[in-house]
Amino acid sequence: MMMVSKILFSLLQFFTLFTITFASTEEATALLKWKATFKNQNNSLLVSWKPSPDACNDRYGVVCFNGRVNRLNIRNASVFGTLYAFPFSSLPFLKYVDLSMNNLFGTIPPEIGNLTNLIYLNLSVNQISGTIPPQIGSLARIQALHIFENHLNGSILEEIGYLRITDMKHNNLSGTLPTTFSIGSALRSFNLDGNKLEGKIPQFLENCQQLEVLDLGDNLLNDTFPMWLGTLPELRVLSMRLNKLHGPIRTSGSEQMFLELRIFDLSRNDFSKNLPTSLFQHLKAMRTIDQTSKEPRYLGDSYYHDSVMVSSKGLELELLQILTIYTTIDLSNNKFEGYIPSIMGDLIALLVLNLSHNGLQGHIPPSFFS
Ligand SMILES: *[C@@H]1O[C@H](CO)[C@@H](O)[C@H](O)[C@H]1NC(C)=O
Ligand SMILES: *[C@@H]1O[C@H](CO)[C@@H](O)[C@H](O)[C@H]1NC(C)=O
Ligand SMILES: *[C@@H]1O[C@H](CO)[C@@H](O)[C@H](O)[C@H]1NC(C)=O
Ligand SMILES: *[C@@H]1O[C@H](CO)[C@@H](O)[C@H](O)[C@H]1NC(C)=O
Ligand SMILES: *[C@@H]1O[C@H](CO)[C@@H](O)[C@H](O)[C@H]1NC(C)=O
Ligand SMILES: *[C@@H]1O[C@H](CO)[C@@H](O)[C@H](O)[C@H]1NC(C)=O
Ligand SMILES: *[C@@H]1O[C@H](CO)[C@@H](O)[C@H](O)[C@H]1NC(C)=O
Ligand SMILES: CC(=O)N[C@H]1CO[C@H](CO)[C@@H](O)[C@@H]1O
Numbered sequence: 001m002m003m004v005s006k007i008l009f010s011l012l013q014f015f016t017l018f019t020i021t022f023a024s025t026e027e028a029t030a031l032l033k034w035k036a037t038f039k040n041q042n043n044s045l046l047v048s049w050k051p052s053p054d055a056c057n058d059r060y061g062v063v064c065f066n067g068r069v070n071r072l073n074i075r076n077a078s079v080f081g082t083l084y085a086f087p088f089s090s091l092p093f094l095k096y097v098d099l100s101m102n103n104l105f106g107t108i109p110p111e112i113g114n115l116t117n118l119i120y121l122n123l124s125v126n127q128i129s130g131t132i133p134p135q136i137g138s139l140a141r142i143q144a145l146h147i148f149e150n151h152l153n154g155s156i157l158e159e160i161g162y163l164r165i166t167d168m169k170h171n172n173l174s175g176t177l178p179t180t181f182s183i184g185s186a187l188r189s190f191n192l193d194g195n196k197l198e199g200k201i202p203q204f205l206e207n208c209q210q211l212e213v214l215d216l217g218d219n220l221l222n223d224t225f226p227m228w229l230g231t232l233p234e235l236r237v238l239s240m241r242l243n244k245l246h247g248p249i250r251t252s253g254s255e256q257m258f259l260e261l262r263i264f265d266l267s268r269n270d271f272s273k274n275l276p277t278s279l280f281q282h283l284k285a286m287r288t289i290d291q292t293s294k295e296p297r298y299l300g301d302s303y304y305h306d307s308v309m310v311s312s313k314g315l316e317l318e319l320l321q322i323l324t325i326y327t328t329i330d331l332s333n334n335k336f337e338g339y340i341p342s343i344m345g346d347l348i349a350l351l352v353l354n355l356s357h358n359g360l361q362g363h364i365p366p367s368f369f370s
Contacts, residue, residue, distance in 0.1 A: 025053050027069045030087030031062070038081035045077040068093035075100045075122070082106035083128075088114040100124040100146065110135045122146040124167070132168075134159045147171070148191070156197070162186065169193040169215065177202045189213040193239065201226045201240075210234055217241040217265065225249045225266070230257030237263040245269040329353050342367045 028051075035049050048060045056064030063071035069091050079102040088111040095117050104126040112121075113135025119142060128150040136145065137159020144165035152168065155175030160166055169191045176199030177192075187208040197219040205211065206228050214229070217239040224247040229238060238261060249271060258264075329350060340360055344353065345367025 030090035037085040040080040071096040073098040098122040125149045165189045167191040191215040193217040213237040239265040241265040242268040
């Protein structure tokens with residue numbers, strides 16, 4: 001009895017080993033076929049991508065699990081080529097793909113939908129063009145799609161509502177945002193900064209209760225400020241800078257608004273009146289409001305904190321009183337008119353004040369020098 005099970009075990013082991021070797025050889029060959037299509041065959045990082053019976057053995061950027069390719073990470077590996085010959089159908093256990101910071105061009109083939117186990121895809125910082133294939137949305141397990149800094153065009157599809165994290169900033173996406181997402185509630189981070197999106201801010205975002213980051217900056221959105229965003233309990237970052245938002249900003253009167261907000265940027269819009277002071281009272285957790293500058297430049301970190309960047313017309317005294325807590329106030333690039341109020345010079349905490357590029361006139365009040 002003992003003997004029989006031992007033989008059976010060895011037989012099982014043999015077959016498992018055989019199947020694994022067979023599968024990984026097939027996966028290895030598929031990856032090499034893709035490499036053969038690269039425009040630069042002298043890639044020093046990928047010299048380990050050469051014929052061998054085992055795809056998992058010392059091949060740069062390839063990680064296997066149970067003998068099947070599980071991760072592919074060739075970030076910043078000087079790959080110059082397209083995705084057309086990528087072995088989408090030969091890597092059924094691939095979960096994690098990072099091809100960012102290369103020189104990939106051409107479009108994303110619809111066969112990407114064949115990577116049925118994919119959880120994470122990063123194609124950022126390449127030269128990829130064309131539209132986002134809806135097949136990405138049909139990947140049942142995908143959680144994160146990072147595809148920023150490419151040349152993607154066309155519109156944002158409803159299908160990507162399956163994703164938790166979507167970063168498509170700095171592309172050429174246009175049209176209006178979808179009015180609904182299939183599973184909107186999963187969305188945590190939605191970054192579309194630097195595209196050509198127009199129309200309104202979709203109401204379905206109100207149902208994305210887990211949303212932490214919403215960046216719709218530098219687009220062509222034409223809407224009033226959606227105050228209902230204030231009810232999203234997890235929202236930490238909100239930028240709608242550089243759009244065509246207009247009209248007065250109205251607070252609802254509720255105290256429980258924007259409770260977690262840390263970064264808030266509405267600069268360079270077309271709001272018709274000053275921001276209501278009640279809005280600032282809501283923003284208790286807020287520290288840094290301008291997230292758009294990549295580095296603080298002349299402002300040291302300590303000055304950079306507690307800064308405020310708003311966009312409105314007319315400097316109102318009421319607003320200024322609320323601003324007393326800030327050390328840096330950047331009101332540049334707005335449409336402020338009239339004289340600089342004397343009270344500005346009395347702001348106790350103020351260290352840096354930027355009022356450039358406005359319609360202000362007159363001279364600097366003496367209170368600034370006393
Ligand atoms: C690799 O080949 C490309 C052209 O195919 C050439 O421009 C580049 O200088 C080469 N790089 C090295 C390190 O040889
Ligand atoms: C990318 O790789 C180059 C070498 O090819 C290196 O100089 C550069 O620092 C890398 N960049 C990053 C962000 O890793
Ligand atoms: C995706 O790739 C870019 C470029 O390499 C990188 O900056 C970014 O952090 C990556 N995203 C994640 C979530 O790793
Ligand atoms: C966006 O599209 C316009 C017009 O087709 C083109 O001129 C521009 O270079 C594109 N920008 C990017 C980042 O691809
Ligand atoms: C996307 O860009 C391609 C050129 O790269 C162009 O042919 C196509 O018309 C553009 N599509 C949209 C929707 O702008
Ligand atoms: C914004 O949309 C309205 C119609 O809803 C239109 O009248 C107005 O011209 C648009 N503004 C801009 C700047 O596109
Ligand atoms: C003031 O704002 C303008 C326009 O945004 C900017 O160019 C300038 O560098 C800023 N200056 C300081 C001292 O913050
Ligand atoms: C095996 C498999 O799922 N093949 C699919 C790969 O993707 C193309 C394009 O979406 C489909 O047509 C195939 O059916």
